[in-house]
Amino acid sequence: EVQLVESGGGLVQPGGSLRLSCAASGFTFSAYWMHWVRQAPGKGLVWVSRINPDGSGTNHADSVKGRFAISRDNAKNTLYLQLNTLRADDTAVYYCARDFNALPDYWGQGILVTVSS
Amino acid sequence: QSVLTQPPSASGTPGQRVTISCSGTSSNIGSHDVYWYQQLPGTAPKLLIYRDNQRPSGVPDRFSASKSGTSASLAISGLRSEDEADYYCAAWDDSLSFFGGGTKLTVL
Numbered sequence: 001e002v003q004l005v006e007s008g009g010g011l012v013q014p015g016g017s018l019r020l021s022c023a024a025s026g027f028t029f030s031a032y033w034m035h036w037v038r039q040a041p042g043k044g045l046v047w048v049s050r051i052n053p054d055g056s057g058t059n060h061a062d063s064v065k066g067r068f069a070i071s072r073d074n075a076k077n078t079l080y081l082q083l084n085t086l087r088a089d090d091t092a093v094y095y096c097a098r099d100f101n102a103l104p105d106y107w108g109q110g111i112l113v114t115v116s117s
Numbered sequence: 118q119s120v121l122t123q124p125p126s127a128s129g130t131p132g133q134r135v136t137i138s139c140s141g142t143s144s145n146i147g148s149h150d151v152y153w154y155q156q157l158p159g160t161a162p163k164l165l166i167y168r169d170n171q172r173p174s175g176v177p178d179r180f181s182a183s184k185s186g187t188s189a190s191l192a193i194s195g196l197r198s199e200d201e202a203d204y205y206c207a208a209w210d211d212s213l214s215f216f217g218g219g220t221k222l223t224v225l
Contacts, residue, residue: 046216
């Protein structure tokens with residue numbers, strides 16, 4: 001059974017940093033592209049980032065480019081999202097998701113990041 | 118403003134057939150596969166449709182989808198109360214992924 005479990009969320013001040021983790025199990029993690037998608041409270045889904053299987057290639061949405069960085073550790077079956085220079089409009093539930101031919105199939109339960117002073 | 122445009126709401130009565138549209142451009146829907154997701158209240162999204170019209174195993178055949186040019190649509194037949202959820206289309210555009218703004222389906 002595919003499982004994705006996010007952690008590392010919480011309350012952070014504007015301008016601060018946070019690193020999200022996503023522990024994967026139930027599939028060969030090192031063979032899959034992976035995504036991060038976020039959802040602000042009461043709003044829709046917004047794609048954030050994706051990374052290729054060996055970690056050598058990444059893409060980021062324009063809204064987070066230069067502030068967020070996606071990475072992975074295939075030895076630990078773990079996906080990461082480094083969030084820097086956080087703003088109030090980064091407040092959202094962040095989902096990690098496995099790729100299925102360019103877009104996600106399986107999703108984690110999500111982790112809340114709140115940016116507030 | 119999302120790159121993919123969906124109506125914010127849709128509704129139907131039990132047993133009815135409802136459709137949800139997703140409008141894009143030649144650089145996204147017109148060139149790439151469309152995916153559809155269902156998000157029940159308080160839960161993570163679930164993949165409903167991939168590659169324009171393919172259902173993952175376990176998704177009932179009441180759910181179907183199609184694409185024509187730069188538009189796509191999701192159809193739900195035999196509407197049930199448990200279908201009340203938010204529905205999102207998604208597609209690639211210029212090496213990035215985009216979701217539609219979402220459609221809230223209400224079962225009356």
